[in-house]
Amino acid sequence: MKRTLFSVILVAAxxxxxxxxxxxxxxxxxxSAEMKPxxxxxxxSEEAILTVSGRIGITNVGNxxxxxxxxxERFGLxxxxxxxxxxxxxxxxxxxxxxxxxxFIGAASDASNIQLTALDDYQVNISVAxxxxxxxxxxxxxxxxxxxxxxxxxxxxxxxxxxYKEIDQVAYKDLWIWNIKAMEIQ
Amino acid sequence: MNASPSSRRWRLSPAQIALGAVWSxxxxxxxxxxxxxxxxSQADVNTFSQAGDSVTNLANIQRQVLQLQVKTNIAxxxxxxxxxxxxxxxxxxxxxxxxxxxxxxxxxxxLTAGDAISKSLSEFDAMLADLQxxxxxxxxxxxxxxxxxxxxxxxxxxxxxxxxxxEIYFFNNISTRMQxxxxxxxxxxxxxxxxxxxxxxxxxxxxxTSRASFENARTQVVSLEAAVAERTRALTASIDISxxxxxxxxxxxxxxxxxxxxxxxxxxYHVHIYLVDEKTQDLVMAGGTxxxxxxxxxxxxxxxxxRGLVGRAAETRKTIFAPDISKEAGWLPNPLLPETKSExxxxxxxxxxxxxxxxxxxxxxxxxxxxxxEFLQSIAYQVxxxxxxxxxxxxxxxKIAVESIVSSIGQKIQNTTSVERALExxxxxxxxxxxxxxxxxxxxxxx
Numbered sequence: 001m002k003r004t005l006f007s008v009i010l011v012a013a014x015x016x017x018x019x020x021x022x023x024x025x026x027x028x029x030x031x032s033a034e035m036k037p038x039x040x041x042x043x044x045s046e047e048a049i050l051t052v053s054g055r056i057g058i059t060n061v062g063n064x065x066x067x068x069x070x071x072x073e074r075f076g077l078x079x080x081x082x083x084x085x086x087x088x089x090x091x092x093x094x095x096x097x098x099x100x101x102x103x104f105i106g107a108a109s110d111a112s113n114i115q116l117t118a119l120d121d122y123q124v125n126i127s128v129a130x131x132x133x134x135x136x137x138x139x140x141x142x143x144x145x146x147x148x149x150x151x152x153x154x155x156x157x158x159x160x161x162x163x164y165k166e167i168d169q170v171a172y173k174d175l176w177i178w179n180i181k182a183m184e185i186q
Numbered sequence: 187m188n189a190s191p192s193s194r195r196w197r198l199s200p201a202q203i204a205l206g207a208v209w210s211x212x213x214x215x216x217x218x219x220x221x222x223x224x225x226x227s228q229a230d231v232n233t234f235s236q237a238g239d240s241v242t243n244l245a246n247i248q249r250q251v252l253q254l255q256v257k258t259n260i261a262x263x264x265x266x267x268x269x270x271x272x273x274x275x276x277x278x279x280x281x282x283x284x285x286x287x288x289x290x291x292x293x294x295x296x297l298t299a300g301d302a303i304s305k306s307l308s309e310f311d312a313m314l315a316d317l318q319x320x321x322x323x324x325x326x327x328x329x330x331x332x333x334x335x336x337x338x339x340x341x342x343x344x345x346x347x348x349x350x351x352x353e354i355y356f357f358n359n360i361s362t363r364m365q366x367x368x369x370x371x372x373x374x375x376x377x378x379x380x381x382x383x384x385x386x387x388x389x390x391x392x393x394x395t396s397r398a399s400f401e402n403a404r405t406q407v408v409s410l411e412a413a414v415a416e417r418t419r420a421l422t423a424s425i426d427i428s429x430x431x432x433x434x435x436x437x438x439x440x441x442x443x444x445x446x447x448x449x450x451x452x453x454x455y456h457v458h459i460y461l462v463d464e465k466t467q468d469l470v471m472a473g474g475t476x477x478x479x480x481x482x483x484x485x486x487x488x489x490x491x492x493r494g495l496v497g498r499a500a501e502t503r504k505t506i507f508a509p510d511i512s513k514e515a516g517w518l519p520n521p522l523l524p525e526t527k528s529e530x531x532x533x534x535x536x537x538x539x540x541x542x543x544x545x546x547x548x549x550x551x552x553x554x555x556x557x558x559x560e561f562l563q564s565i566a567y568q569v570x571x572x573x574x575x576x577x578x579x580x581x582x583x584x585k586i587a588v589e590s591i592v593s594s595i596g597q598k599i600q601n602t603t604s605v606e607r608a609l610e611x612x613x614x615x616x617x618x619x620x621x622x623x624x625x626x627x628x629x630x631x632x633x
Contacts, residue, residue: 087288120250120278149277151284170235179278 026080026135026163030094033076037103044068049154054115054185057106065105069154072096072140075104080137082162085173093158095139098131105185113186116157119149119179126157126175134164138180152178202391209384216377223370230363236289237356240296243286244349247303250279251345254310255337262330265323269314280307295348302344306336420561423451427565431572435579440572441473448546448565449475452558455549456523458482459534459569460489460496461542467491469500469543478522494518496543499531503540505566506531507559510551525549530559532566534573541570591619 035041043060046068053064060066072095079094102111107128114131117123130136137158140146147153156178161169198206254275261272283303290296310333317329427447434440445457458474471487473479492501495517499506508514508529520526526547534542544566548554595615602608609627617625 086285088291089288119274120246120253122246149274150280152281170231173235173239179281 026160027078027097027137028080030077030079031073033100033104034074035104038106039104041065041067041071041104044071046070050180051182052105052185053182055108055111056185057108058104069140069146072138072155075100077140078135078137079141080135080160080163082158082160084158084176085161085169086176086178092143093137093139094141094144095137095155095158098126098136098138098157101138102128102131102185107185111185115184115186116177116180117182117184118177119181122177124157124175124177134167135160149179155180198395202388202395205384205388205391209381209388212377212381212384216374216381219370219374219377223374226370227367230366234359234363236291237352237359239289240286240293240352241349241356243282243289244296244299244345244352246282247279247286248341248345248349250275250282251303251337251341254279255334258314258333258337259330262317262326262333265326269318272314276307276310279303283307295351299344299348303340306340306344310336416557419451420557423447424561424564424568427451428568431568434572435576437573437576437580438473440569440576444544444565444569444572445473445475445479448544448562452561454546455525455553456547458545459542460500460545461534461573462491462500462540463488469496472542481522482520489518495529495531496545499533499543499545500540503533503535505533505559505563507554507556509554512551523547527551528554530554530562532559532562534566534570536570536574541573544569595619 048066050067075096081092083090139158257271257275287300449457460469461472469489495506511517528548530546532544613625613627
């Protein structure tokens with residue numbers, strides 16, 4: 001009886017480890033966070049590249065949170081390689097996990113959607129559920145290089161298509177927004 | 187009695203096996219069709235998505251070029267405003283062109299358009315650099331038509347034709363794919379209907395087979411029950427006839443009883459018994475059923491040994507069975523029995539001696555079966571034994587009668603007192619016994 005119980009627990013543990021291994025293998029940590037969720041975020045000392053509004057707990061310019069590149073990097077960086085469906089090549093992207101990003105900006109616990117706006121005012125919506133489910137990246141670098149506007153920067157959204165085959169690659173392709181200038185937490 | 191029907195096995199007919207094979211083939215074809223349709227639809231999705239992306243990218247580029255033109259016009263009309271917005275818009279356009287070229291997948295038109303846009307942007311950069319280097323705000327307005335010409339030429343000659351072509355291809359693609367999908371759906375619908383019909387036919391056929399098998403099994407059980415009942419009746423009749431025969435000591439009465447009881451037991455058309463004439467060895471009819479039997483008996487009907495079924499039975503000492511007399515060589519028709527269709531002649535044998543033949547006739551082809559032959563042979567054996575008993579009894583009775591008469595005459599003779607009286611008594615008694623009109627005793631005296 002004890003042996004059977006032990007075997008069941010062992011199999012369950014292996015399965016659970018297997019489940020965790022997938023996300024652990026998707027990305028590698030580049031740098032740990034230099035601040036904690038809930039910490040105040042000062043007004044950017046450099047050029048602001050992203051403005052966050054909506055249901056957030058941390059603000060620094062009126063009701064919005066203005067972020068420069070240096071501040072974003074303090075949230076901690078990870079990286080992973082993925083086939084970019086728009087650029088048609090496999091690239092290494094480095095940036096902030098969106099799930100961590102939501103913690104640092106103090107997003108409301110019941111927030112369900114994020115509306116992202118590009119420099120040309122193109123907009124998409126990404127659900128918070130997807131962000132919690134997959135390691136979606138707010139990329140700051142492509143192949144180790146910061147991204148200019150001409151190269152789809154300064155930030156863009158990356159989905160882990162290669163490791164998560166359950167993601168509908170046709171439907172989600174349009175959510176790979178680049179030239180992001182603003183986010184609204186809803 | 188009738189023979190039991192041959193048993194049948196429950197198995198699929200060749201038609202059902204063929205139907206099953208066709209049904210299986212349908213399933214395979216449907217599976218292949220569905221798989222093919224799925225793969226085709228996957229390819230369609232990819233093609234459709236790619237064509238849609240090209241149209242979207244080109245539309246974006248059109249919009250970005252227009253935005254660049256607007257922002258350039260604003261900057262040139264407002265010399266103090268600077269060119270930051272223009273440069274950002276130019277970068278956004280460049281990023282979109284970069285994506286367009288990455289997505290072109292070898293499409294020459296798009297690659298050509300992308301290169302043309304890149305060259306136009308280089309020309310735009312040069313013109314803008316000249317203006318900024320000269321730093322002459324009054325020259326901005328004068329430069330505006332050249333910029334607008336550049337944008338309009340780019341839009342008219344490079345972007346719009348490619349966009350139109352991509353758009354037409356996209357919608358043609360949708361139309362074609364929809365037609366293909368529709369045809370596939372109609373095909374699958376047709377296959378589905380065929381599948382449904384074949385399934386219904388197969389199920390109905392299986393149900394029919396099951397029902398037929400069940401009916402066969404039921405019929406077989408009923409037939410077996412009937413056969414057992416018939417067998418029981420035969421045994422009962424045989425025992426009954428045997429019991430009756432054992433107490434009949436008169437041969438004629440015996441024969442009459444046998445033919446009537448056998449006929450009644452199984453509702454035969456006609457039954458009669460022939461006995462062997464010791465002198466001629468012919469088979470002389472000794473008794474038969476009904477009026478026909480009486481008529482044949484009165485007529486002194488007889489059959490030579492070896493002729494007909496009766497004669498053959500006596501000759502071979504074996505039961506002769508003719509389920510269909512029309513196929514029986516040497517069969518002798520009897521005008522008084524016109525309906526006879528089948529016949530069994532069982533020899534009445536005791537030891538090596540043939541006493542006669544028990545003959546049974548039925549008015550239906552195959553109306554008599556092997557079981558009847560066995561039953562009648564068993565009756566014939568019992569009849570033989572009974573006839574022998576009756577004959578022995580008769581012979582014993584006759585012997586006793588003769589001895590009684592002799593004893594009576596002897597006694598009367600002894601009571602006489604003279605030779606003449608003794609001879610007179612002897613002559614009178616002998617005449618009385620023999621029924622002679624005149625009886626004399628003659629004494630010859632020898633010298």
